[in-house]
Amino acid sequence: MTATHAFTTTEAAICYTARLIEDDRLYFVAIGGPPLLAILLARRLRGADIAYVVEDGTIAPRMPIPTPAFMIGAGLASSRAVAWTDMNTVDFHAGLGYIDCGVLAAVQVDEFGNFNSTFTGGCYDRPERRFGGPGGANEIASLCWRTVLLTRLERRKFVKKLDFSSSPGYLDGTPGARERAGLPPETGPWRVVTERAIFGFDEATRRMKLLAVAPWSSIDDVLGDMQFTPLIAERVESLPPPSEAELDALRADIDPMGRTIGGDWIHLAGDGDSLQRIVVEPAAGT
Amino acid sequence: MTATHAFTTTEAAICYTARLIEDDRLYFVAIGGPPLLAILLARRLRGADIAYVVEDGTIAPRMPIPTPAFMIGAGLASSRAVAWTDMNTVDFHAGLGYIDCGVLAAVQVDEFGNFNSTFTGGCYDRPERRFGGPGGANEIASLCWRTVLLTRLERRKFVKKLDFSSSPGYLDGTPGARERAGLPPETGPWRVVTERAIFGFDEATRRMKLLAVAPWSSIDDVLGDMQFTPLIAERVESLPPPSEAELDALRADIDPMGRTIGGDWIHLAGDGDSLQRIVVEPAAGT
Amino acid sequence: MPDAAREPLRSIALLDEGDGAYRAPDPDGMRRFVRDEKDRRLVDKRMSEQDAVARFVHDGDYVSYDTNVWRRGPASLMREIIRQRRRSLWLAAKFSAHDATLLTAGGCVSDIDVGWMEVGRVINEAMQEGRVRLHEWTNGALAYRHLAGALGVSFLPLRYVGGTDVFRMSGAKLIEDPYTGQPICLVPAVNPDVALIHVNQCDMYGNARIFGPGLAPAETAMASRRVIVSTEEIIDPEEIRKHPGATTLPYYLVDAVVHAPFGGYPGTVPGLYRADLQHLMEFGAAQEQGTMDDYLDKWVFSVSSHTEMLERRVGLQKLHQLRAEETHTEGYYT
């Protein structure tokens, strides 16, 4: 680890998520974006044929890397799948319990893991900022056994109250809340991954719990960028920054065109536990 | 028409049904048996590509004639279809109103066109005679706009009370009875075809109504073989017996192996309105 | 947020319901089974029919198959079930053929959900003696109940069954449609314990292709806890990935892949071989003459496997003939 070690917030979240991906599980991801890149990265790093399904009905494709330029409109994204079906079919597979884990991006998340991808500010009919909508996140977060959420650690993103609840976490956190809303039992958010902290959820209270913090950050630093105060794990792990191997694979093999470069650049100095963030600057085009 | 004119009860019902088939409608039939043969006969006689769907999901096939030996277990029965789907799909097409007319065989029928293909005599768990079951007849009779039923004119078949109601006619005949049972409106049985009479249904009372009688039979002859008394049309039509052209097409072109020969042989003598039934004898193998 | 303790907004009328016996739908139980018991890895699932039946078919199971023993049916698996003397099976006879008769003759069956099935002396005697109970449904309603199971819900609304004795004897309910206010039937989902599906091609992981029309192969596989696929042909997994549009079942639904050429015998697999009418007549005669025990001994118990049956009871010449006489391959293999 050298003083020139640098990565963006998006790259960090992708690398951390890739570490959470298990070889023998089945994943559900959106057609493009960081969640899919995290799986492709895990594949690349481990040489494993990690399987995922996509909303358009593609089951277990072998998307070539580098990824195609316009993934959402490229036939290559579906190539070498074991089956081409349709949206209802893959949702049924999730409903039947076949999909272990959904990996999703969130605009806002609350302390129970409910999240927003609809709008922020204003009201529904006159939003300050409108996003694409729930997409498939609502069904993925409802039906898969576990959900991993990717977002950035910012006060406007870790909110007390969502501007809009697009997709379910543990709802109000009371026991059985998801079941009372008609969702299948024993499901829910599992991890929330950001560029400098990873959260889980407390089994009893269903409240978000800080599990790991980057060595160049701190618990106070993390809590300072959240509107609510999460539970803190008894032993908060140190979250190693993206390794050179991870970043190399992501940048050179998965996405040489640099589409994953989003959020802010983080420049680190130092070594091991003495790592320090020396610069944060916006990445180009964000 | 010569004195040697002879046909079986099954052949007669097939020929009469073929006359009811319209070129530009879509039909729903079981995989084999007289209803399908009636459509194949209508096709043959008129050179028309009359379309039907089958429970196994075959849509508008061009089954070759002569028909294959073991229709229910022959790929040829599905050949030259426009689509191979599945049972749910063709039932959905019927549910959406695409299928104009179902053509079905019935073991017993009551005065409202409800019919039985489950058992006769005894009780459900210990029947005297058990049949194959409702099959697809229940959904076909519920979802298609019209239904044509084929059966034989016998007291044990035209019954006051069905031993088991497998498929719906007009239920108890009261206005809206089908809708109250959850069936789509404006549907129901349209014709009941036998070897010597054709029935329709009265629009107001939904009771069966005698529409046509074979010249070698009579209204009294017909009523004598029914447990209930149907309405009688103001003008009961004469039902011409199967023509030589119809029988030739059926026997030589459609079914040269003679699988349609069921029921009794009817031998006629005379000409036109003076036609008389001279012999009725069981057909071989029935 | 809805709360169990909260007053309902209003109520929906349950107008009527059948009083038939059926297994209570349990989509959550199905989900847990899938989570805990089904493998999401790409693993080689090839095994003999003996192993597949020994591992995945148990006494008391609800068994569903597609289509039937006359056409692309899992006939070799059914004979193995008889050979292993499974008992108290509950069959889904959605447009069944003589499958139910065969399994009943083998003493394997206690209950049959009937859509349509061939009925003769075997079923009649079993009913008279109370060995087998029938539960009247319809072909479509059974296919639809499998669809409900495949959708992971406990019921689906449908617009038939109502008004008949089928409704009265079934697990259907008639409710006030909460959207239209009109009466609408509901039928309960079925999640079979095991599905038996005979397919044209399958790779070692269970990615399977079916050619030709079918009853509800995909719904049946999705709805079932265990899925045994028997296949005419094992193909390379890379071949599957070259034509993803041709796949009927993805691997993770499938528990066992049994290589079974002529697995549909004595029925047809369209495009590959025709049905053996002579065998079907032999079966029919055995039923009528009350000699089903002899039939079963000849075709099931006296041979140890499907392959041995083909060799010793059918013979290569007949197999060649059945293939040669299936001249219509269009749409299947050409």
Add this chain to the structure above:
Amino acid sequence: MPDAAREPLRSIALLDEGDGAYRAPDPDGMRRFVRDEKDRRLVDKRMSEQDAVARFVHDGDYVSYDTNVWRRGPASLMREIIRQRRRSLWLAAKFSAHDATLLTAGGCVSDIDVGWMEVGRVINEAMQEGRVRLHEWTNGALAYRHLAGALGVSFLPLRYVGGTDVFRMSGAKLIEDPYTGQPICLVPAVNPDVALIHVNQCDMYGNARIFGPGLAPAETAMASRRVIVSTEEIIDPEEIRKHPGATTLPYYLVDAVVHAPFGGYPGTVPGLYRADLQHLMEFGAAQEQGTMDDYLDKWVFSVSSHTEMLERRVGLQKLHQLRAEETHTEGYYT
């Protein structure tokens, strides 16, 4: 027999419901439309995109399409809808792309059921000015509502949507499941007035083939009153009958067959041609710079047809290039 006057056996609790705007499901109305307006004959349905849109797309229609303008979308039909200045359309944006933006820019849209869609300045301004209302659903819920429409029922149960603001703003209901007693969501069926489906191959009667994954093409066509198919290629009806397993839509669902090579432009039709990224960037720039009127004039209003647009605005060289650069045809055409 159930009787409306009879007392219900018991009641089912309606626990909660959203208060969103949606068209009341009317499966009986759909059935009557199909009976009276849809042709069951094999008739030649080929027509120009002008005629198809003029005859089958009307102001105020609920419009559904599959998939979206980035991949195998009915882009040429959408441009024709703009050209004919349709108004007050209600779109089903189930995993939509910039389709909704394009049609909104064209002034054609009043309501959008949102699963996911590209959102930029056009949609934002239309919302701020109250020209367009959004109705929040999810991709899957919209696909599922089309499935309900395709099944001919007024609703289907599902196990998501509940617990979120999506539920609150939707037409979903939460009821006590009559089989399990647990809370379960219901969503209302949708039967679009018209579906726009771009396919790979179609015969003159409307028998259509789609290659590759899709959102819900079959459900969308089945659920819709009118179905306009645009197709890259018109094929012989006998070719359809040679491979019945390849058919996605049978003819009787389809009202119009529009021969539209490059009908998905500027999006891709996988296996045939890649997306025109340059065009997509031009679209994006026009949106950001507020010059959508110029964009529409160039690509829609100043040309009389899809063919003229391809000739005069895209050019043969670019078309050849887009085809040549779609090197991945495996599973589609090879």
